[in-house]
Amino acid sequence: RAPGWAGVLAGAAVWCRPDALAGVVILGAMHLIEERRLSWLYVLTACITRFFGGLWIHHYFGTVLPITFESKRLLAELSPGNAGGLGFWLSAAPIWKRHGGVLAFEIAAMGLAGQYFVLRHGGRASRLLSVYGLALAAAYPLLGVPYFNWYSLPTAVAILYGAAFFALRAGRALGRWIGEAEGGPWIGRSQDGPRIGFAVSVVLVTLTLFSFGERNLYFFNRHEWPQRMVLYRQAAEWIRENSEPTADVSALEIGAVGYYSRRPLEDLLGMVTPRALPFLAEKDLRGVFRDKPTEFLLRYNQGGRLSRFFRSRWLRRNYEVVRTFSDPSQAHVLRIYRRKVPAAPA
Structure with missing residues (x-):
């Protein structure tokens, strides 16, 4: 009934979720099939809205498409059990x-x-x-x-x-x-x-x-935070209270850490750190950190995909555990590593 506004809203939806572009195309195709004509006003307003949204997104993030998609695709190659097909x-x-x-x-x-x-x-x-x-x-x-x-x-x-x-x-x-x-x-x-x-x-x-x-x-x-998120919050608050505002932090999960620490972050999984993508493409997760060692490094339980790196001599030589958080059962443990001196070259 209002193809112009429909196009504006459809284009704005893509700002929120890029996969909403599929919905924009599907809606246009449905109108074409059912009405036997294409609503050019819908197409025009959707494209204009998406274009200006893309300019703003590129200005803010430096890219039109989110790097999260590429990072997740590369991570799927590291742990293919739940990626692609039936998995x-x-x-x-x-x-x-x-x-x-x-x-x-x-x-x-x-x-x-x-x-x-x-x-x-x-x-x-x-x-x-x-x-x-x-x-x-x-x-x-x-x-x-x-x-x-x-x-x-x-x-x-x-x-x-x-x-x-x-x-x-x-x-x-x-x-x-x-x-x-x-x-x-x-x-x-x-x-x-x-x-x-x-x-x-x-x-x-x-x-x-x-x-x-x-x-x-x-x-x-009975909703409550997952226990690891509680520990991430505690660790982030400790970092905020015991470091300068310029102290940077590396972690495999960054959401709670970034929010509560208010410190610069390096996302080792590449969701918001573009420089990590070439290392992920080579399946070199350790290289993401060694390319840019930060003042702090967080380790949850055994370290997940970085478990071998946390046992490396390089890490023991350059970093030390300064604080440990855990739940009463010790099933969830989060360790904060802090740089001893400027890290040795990789």
């Missing part, structure tokens, strides 16, 4: 089960089957949601990126929407079938069909809401 969605299954409850996979089956009804009977917004979710479900495994739970969110929403459509349409189809039947001892009167179909739809929707609602209410009432 991507196998990594999503435990999270879906955790939040979906006892009927999680039955609901997923309903949701996938329900995409047919969404595409057949839904409005344009519903169909856009369905196609966008399915497109991302196929794209991320093909792109070879490792699984992150926010990648699956659009697909999860599309599946839940499909489950609702399936419940309503399945109940309606059952009611119609009973209404057209001759009746019998187990069916009852044929005029009972609509009521039986409605009851089936209500039961399916109720089971879906209960299964998802009960589990997520449980997590909502």
Whole structure:
């Protein structure tokens, strides 16, 4: 109804999530197929909005496309078990089960089957949601990126929407079938069909809401930070209190560290540190740090992909542990390494 504003909003969505570009294209294609004409106003406003957004993003970050995509693709080559193909969605299954409850996979089956009804009977917004979710479900495994739970969110929403459509349409189809039947001892009167179909739809929707609602209410009432994030916050606050504002920090996870330390960061995984990408391409994670040794280095538990580096003589010669944080069970331990003297050349 308002293609100009639709284009502006679509272009702005790409500022927030670059993968929203798929939604912009899908919406334009849907309009072209259904209306048999292309809305040039939609295309123009979307392109203009995206262009000026791209200029601002390039000015601020130095690139139009986020380097996080390239870094994640390279990280997938370091740990390919959850990247690409079936491995991507196998990594999503435990999270879906955790939040979906006892009927999680039955609901997923309903949701996938329900995409047919969404595409057949839904409005344009519903169909856009369905196609966008399915497109991302196929794209991320093909792109070879490792699984992150926010990648699956659009697909999860599309599946839940499909489950609702399936419940309503399945109940309606059952009611119609009973209404057209001759009746019998187990069916009852044929005029009972609509009521039986409605009851089936209500039961399916109720089971879906209960299964998802009960589990997520449980997590909502008991929500707390993961223990490692608590330790990262404690370490970051200690660094802020015991260093100069120019002291830099290297870590494999930087979110909480950057927020609470207010110190310059070097992201060893390359999400926000472009210089790390050539080293990741060579599968040389240690080289990221040795190329630019920082004053502080954080080690969580055994050090993950840097476990061998934390046992190296080079690190022992140039760095020392100055503070250790742990939970009461000692299952989570975070160590802060600090440079002794300017690090020896690699």
